[in-house]
Amino acid sequence: MTLSRTAAPKAPGPFRALLPGLMLVAPALLAIGFLYVLPLVRSVVFAFVDAEGGFTTAHLRVAAELYGRDVLFTIFVALSSLALIAVLSIAIAGYLTLGATPWAVAALRWLYRWPLFIPFIVAGQTARSFLARNGLFNSLLIDSGLMDPAMAQSLLDWRGLVLTFAWKQVPFVTLLLAGAMASVDRSTIEAARNMGAGRLRCLIQILLPQVRGTLLVGLILSLVTIMSVLSVPMMLIAGNPTMMTAMMAHRVTYYGDYPVANALGLFSYILTALAAFAYLRMTMAQRRESER
Amino acid sequence: MGVEALALQGLSIRLGGANILEDLSLDVQAGSFTCLLGPSGCGKTTLLRAIAGFAPPSSGDIRIGARSIAALPPEKRETAMVFQSYALWPHMTVAGNLTYPLKLRGIARAEREARAERILELLDLPGFGPRRVTSLSGGQRQRVALGRALIVDPPILLLDEPLSNLDAAIRRNLRGELRRLQQKLGITTIMVTHDQEEALSMADTIVLMRAGRIVQVAPPEELYSRPADLEAGRFLGVDNLLAGRPEDPVAAATIGFRSGDARLAGAPGTGALNRRGRVLDCAYAGGGYHLQIAAGDEVIAAVSGLPVALQTEVCVTVPAAALMGFGTDHRLLPRETRPDSGATARPSPELLSH
Secondary structure, three states: OHHHHHOOOOOOOHHHHHHHHHHHHHHHHHHHHHHHHHHHHHHHHHOOEOOOOOEOOHHHHHHHHHHHHHHHHHHHHHHHHHHHHHHHHHHHHHHHHHOOOHHHHHHHHHHOOHHHHOOHHHHHHHHHHHHOOOOHHHHHHHHOOOOOHHHOOOOOOHHHHHHHHHHHHHHHHHHHHHHHHHOOOHHHHHHHHHOOOOHHHHHHHHHHHHOHHHHHHHHHHHHHHHHHOOHHHHHHOOOOOOOHHHHHHHHHHHHOOHHHHHHHHHHHHHHHHHHHHHHHHHHHHHHHHHHO | OOOOOEEEEEEEEEEOOEEEEEEEEEEEOOOOEEEEEOOOOOOHHHHHHHHHOOOOOOEEEEEEOOEEOOOOOHHHOOEEEEOOOOOOOOOOEHHHHHHHHHHHOOOOHHHHHHHHHHHHHHOOOOOOOOOEHHHOOHHHHHHHHHHHHHOOOOOEEEEEOOOOOOOHHHHHHHHHHHHHHHHHHOOEEEEEEOOHHHHHHHOOEEEEEEOOEEEEEEOHHHHHHOOOEHHHHHHOOOOEEEEOOOOOOOOOOEEEEOHHHOEEEOOOOOOEEEEEEEEEEEEEOOOOEEEEEEEOOEEEEEEEOOOOOOOOEEEEEEEHHHOEEEOOOOEEOOOEEOOOOOOOOEEOOOOOOO
């Protein structure tokens, strides 16, 4: 009697041991599975399934044939936007961190975030009235005598897209970058200045290398945003070529052609996945380095 | 670049309405090792940062040799600073950190690498060039930081508490190493520290600071034996401050001495300060015992080689040479002796050498 009472309880099976843990993660796991993974897999699968349910690459071929130029145009616009975003946000965050005029830094800090709170569709509308042939931008140039009225041209093409994406995403990347720069050990900057480096050199050679991970994260998140925005290309660009999102919407709205839209979607997955892969590789390398 | 002197003239710094430094003037001789010593918040780091150009002065001038540098940005001053946190650039290797200042000066790659190697030899870190700075220990990082400052052959070396983040043993080692290196290179050096032992053992001249002002400028021996006032004395380890009595060998409102100079004696010593009292506390402190002795309403700290039972009546005696007399204004009085107790004070030639 006493023996059986003091004997250790039977060890639970491996599944019983896992059960409480599984129960805890189940809601999150189910939400990700049903709301994210399943639609993604479905859309990838449907890009390869024909009307009879068999495997086909016809949708991909149609998508590449009809919209190949749009895919290239999208890549070009996205990369140009990212380059502009990177340059502007490094400049703004750098000035916020290294600026020597307190009132200018305070004013910039207050101003630069505004576009964060403006939705893309409003940004598109604003850009339309600003960048059109007789828009505010050209009027300003003409009124100030910097441009001949006959030279005025509409910027509502790839340039308009790049400017609008940059205008909308620069505050976001700057926010991340300025935060990272603020947490860099200030004495590393002072040491560089003490050794003879001017402000610009400090920014490029000392500050930026220490926050390049954050810059990359900001740019990758911006890339994903640019690849997914529909309103801006719809509002800014009338003709061909245009961004892939506009073409997917066109395919679905006017033809009800989900397979080709899915095939186009596959291209954007691949593009963003490449960026994500580059990002993961870099963070892994950084982790290995810090562990060394 | 040659060895140059540094001069501060009427330097004041105001930050947010508060005076951090007030009207400081100081001459630092070329090739000397000067320590800025003081409690935290006394402005010593601000003074160092002002010399480097990171704290703009509201008035006054800073000169290196004959040049005024007060209006120059930090990158034009050519003062080499070693930071408390080392401030090595984490994205560069050891060699990268060492050669970056040379790169800024447009020196060719081969020359840069040769100089980096030479400085690594000098700092006893041969072969460390390709290592990442994040893989170094604190002492190694500090040496690389020092090498980075020395590699440009600066006229002035500024050290901001360079040893305070290190273990005691490494600190003692580096202290001697730093001093020898400074003497070998003969570079004008200014070091900030709050550690009086560090300042006393390393400096040619110590600048004692308090509340944004310079209290005393003196060689270590003089500063230690003749602190300018009561507070300076307290900061420098004068832990006994007693009200003067007519029979004491020094005529002063307050007489100060260190507990290490106070001994127990069977009978009062002649020409010495004597107090009778009762032992309140006796604690072992490695190599001897620390005593707390109640003498009237004053408590005297003394040391003894042997333990003493509590409440024992003892006589504490301090030789006249170890006594410092302070006036009613708390300033140190010129050294004077009273050959026999009760006689009026008679100034005698001051002897600073003992």
